[in-house]
Amino acid sequence: MRKIFVCLCFIVLLIPAYSISAPSEKATANAVAQPVDTSLIASGVIGVKYSSQVGKRVKVAIEKSGNVYYYDLPNDGTINYLPLQMKNGSYNVSVYEQIKGTSYLPVHQTAVQLSLEDLNQVYLQSVQNVHWNKSMKPIKKAAELTSKLKRNEDKVKAIHSYIVKNVKYDSQKLKTVQPGYIPSIEATFEENKGICYDYSSLFAAMLRSQGIPAKVAMGYTPGVKGYHAWNEVYIKELNKWVVIDTTVDASSKKASPIYKKNSLYSKEKEY
Structure with a gap:
């Protein structure tokens, strides 16, 4: 027995009970110009970074075909590498900054395309x-x-x-x-x-x-x-x-x- x-x-994040607000012009203006780094996408990972206001938490959502993985992200601009483990195709990457409590504001969204010959490549990388x-x-x-x-x-x-x-x-x-x-x-x-x-x-x-x-x-x-x-x-x-x-x-x-x-x-x- x-x-x-x-x-x-x-875990990094289970599906959270957070409220998401519509992006404001101020938030968009303050967002990092390009928080998503795709230089390692040929290995099946992306880098994400974002500098928020002092004390404000940052979260990342990586979505493909209705499936979503959530991650906490450092709020000091430190880059974290995250896996694209849901096979080849188009992924949506969204960065959220905390407004107050469990309320978050989307500050960046981008789409990336994964096309690996060997899908096992993702599981050889160093990630968060x-x-x-x-x-x-x-x-x-x-x-x-x-x-x-x-x-x-x-x-x-x-x-x-x-x-x-x-x-x-x-x-x-x-x-x-x-x-x-x-x-x-x-x-x-x-x-x-x-x-x-x-x-x-x-x-x-x-x-x-x-x-x-x-x-x-x-x-x-x-x-x-x-x-x-x-x-x-x-x-x-x-x-x-x-x-x-x-x-x-x-x-x-x-x-x-x-x-x-x-x-x-x-x-x-x-x-």
């Missing part, structure tokens, strides 16, 4: 909630763990084993984490603890750094109380995506198959 534990992830670069300790550790391995499946298993053995579930963090929380793979690696969002972000980043496509998936699964995060990983040798749940494996006292049954996982979002 699978161990039941609580894993209530506060799977942020990594080669200078980070966990990324260097991934290179160390896989240095003598040739097969991608063996690399996946080596990194999975390291995380499961070394990272502990942080029940105290679960009690205090706030909405809008974004994982830091460096903090998770250094502290050797985290919640499900931390596990899945760390695993995805370490795999992506080795050229292995990996998603952070979010939704529900039996045995885990609350909203949960896990990974889907593309195994080249198997020519398919598999479900891997490092949080469950790290919390289990008994060894369980690394690849989980897809039917046990109800996915709502993927990054």
